[in-house]
Amino acid sequence: MTDTTVHAMHAGDRPSPWIARFATLVRPRGRVIDVACGQGRHARFFAARGARVTAVDRDTAALRLLSGLPDIVVHELDLEGATWPLAGERFDGVVVSNYLYRPRFDALLDLVDSDGVLLYETFAAGNEAFGRPSNPAFLLAPNELAERVRARLTIVAFEQGQVTGNGRIAVVQRLAAVGTRRPWPPELPQRSLHDVVDGETR
Numbered sequence: 001m002t003d004t005t006v007h008a009m010h011a012g013d014r015p016s017p018w019i020a021r022f023a024t025l026v027r028p029r030g031r032v033i034d035v036a037c038g039q040g041r042h043a044r045f046f047a048a049r050g051a052r053v054t055a056v057d058r059d060t061a062a063l064r065l066l067s068g069l070p071d072i073v074v075h076e077l078d079l080e081g082a083t084w085p086l087a088g089e090r091f092d093g094v095v096v097s098n099y100l101y102r103p104r105f106d107a108l109l110d111l112v113d114s115d116g117v118l119l120y121e122t123f124a125a126g127n128e129a130f131g132r133p134s135n136p137a138f139l140l141a142p143n144e145l146a147e148r149v150r151a152r153l154t155i156v157a158f159e160q161g162q163v164t165g166n167g168r169i170a171v172v173q174r175l176a177a178v179g180t181r182r183p184w185p186p187e188l189p190q191r192s193l194h195d196v197v198d199g200e201t202r
Helices: 017-025 041-048 060-064 102-110 144-149 193-201
Strands: 031-035 052-057 072-076 091-097 112-123 154-165 168-178
Touching (some): 017 041, 041 052
């Protein structure tokens, strides 16, 4: 399930700084899926980097903004229905931002190829003190994201806590992880977070 305000923290066309920072983990020209893509800021970002992007959402109006853009294929899908519409699919990069539906969490992990990358960022417990989302169904418990992922993928980076952006405070969890067949150690970003975001979105 989603909350209609979950995209407020990162409104606009700029990608999440966390996802931009670790985008280099996704191989060049790799297949990337932007899950519950909304207006597609991350689909656009990865397409601009040369990735072949699949953008999925159940919001037809949002997908219409991406339709016809180079290197982006859109699919109107219900990710919370009785049947999982992405069964058997694998991607070099799986991007999830401001979306949480626990019954499909393992299915999302199945999308990550054996040497692929998961980049995930969403709201966490404590955010209810600052506004929406405040429903526990949309808020990760402390350490939950890392605990759900660690048995399936190798965690490269994880953080959780309070952040400020776009004039509001939020509590988030952020994770970057790679498939177990990815050569170790992965190369971490060399540029600062500020440089990565500015350089990749111009």
